[in-house]
Amino acid sequence: MHRANHHQALLLAYAGAILTATLVHEPRHLALGLLLVLILAGRQITRILLRTLRVVLLFNLTVSLGYVLLALLRHISPWDTLILINLRVLTLTCLTFLFIARVNLFQALGFSRTLTWLLVLAYSQALALKQVHEDFRLALVSRTPIRPSLRDRYRASAAAAAWLLDKGLAGAHQTALALRSRGFFDA
């Protein structure tokens, strides 16, 4: 019970921190927030930072490039906006990875049966799809003695996407039926 309360308190703190980071528009404050998150990460600082950079790099580069182009067209300086956006995304992503590393979501959402149920469904679906995706990838490796062409890779990706979509729809339908059968939709 004590641990569950601890996880719920961290969930609340996380929600508050996300809201604050979204509302703060002063880059120095955001930089301080990022520093605080990294200090809280302790020994996991390198792992969390690398993971964050890997995830946000493409997104941040694309958005930054867009702002730079826009600023050039309008003859204004892009730096203030660029620093603010990049700092905010970095802080929010680092914070989320720190939260995932420290908090057991199942315990954090333990106060609501419905949320726990939905989390279980989402988690099990994600694990199943991850396994399936890995199988599709390995099957392509197994069947290609020489590096597959771009066309073959597109075809394999399209086949995997179509299969996952079908599977996802069928799974969602089954889940909805199971939930209905257990009275989830009853008033």
Next chain:
Amino acid sequence: MLELRDVDHRFNGNLALESVSLRVSAGERVVLLGTNGSGKSTLLKILDGLLTPTHGSYRYQGEDISPKRLRERGLNLRFRREVVLLFQNPDAMLFNPTVFDEIAFGPRQLRMPDVEERVRHWAQTVGVAAHLHKPPFSLSGGEKQKVCLAALLAVEPRLLLLDEPTSALDPRSTGWLVDFLAGLRITTITTTHNLSLAPELGRRALVLGENHRLLHDGPIEGLLGNLDLLLAANLAHVHKHRHGAVEHRHWHAHDWQ
């Protein structure tokens, strides 16, 4: 033909295989038994060079099979041509627009001669010749599996690995597949948790236990007569029976007649 030495495998720290050592000679028909989660599929993926053991070594035809060695074009080409794996989910293997292209994919990649003749031969052999111009996704589960088999056999492999090939088949398709595999003249390693099919799929049985270790490596008859081993591997179980007023308990492997 192949040798595993003291192989361990872990996924994110979770044990999947432990201290597995085995040798398979050319022409052998091996059946790999074990319950769900015992590591059968992992073992097949290691044998197909798709996963690398966390510890231990794998040699195929005297060559070390490791990610570094498989980056050598010559070895990779030979290995991928000679060792093929039928995945448990045939959909994972199908991505070409037609059944013809699916079967022709391997031979085309390897620039083998007579691709069209080869495709027609294997399509005829497995019984999908009538579907050659259909998209593979439009076929039934059993037909998809036949297409996958034809696609794998069209590159003339020396070692065929089959992951639970009968798990999604109806009895008629299962019968066809067992007969078909019995007629192949190549080395096969087939996983199953179906005891009744095991003697049909191989003369030599390997059993993976729930502790992810090899519990048995020997003739299939030695396994089927060893109740303690079957119970230890969770391939048989004990449960209650009621005959009128009398209740008793004895062991079962329900699929084994």
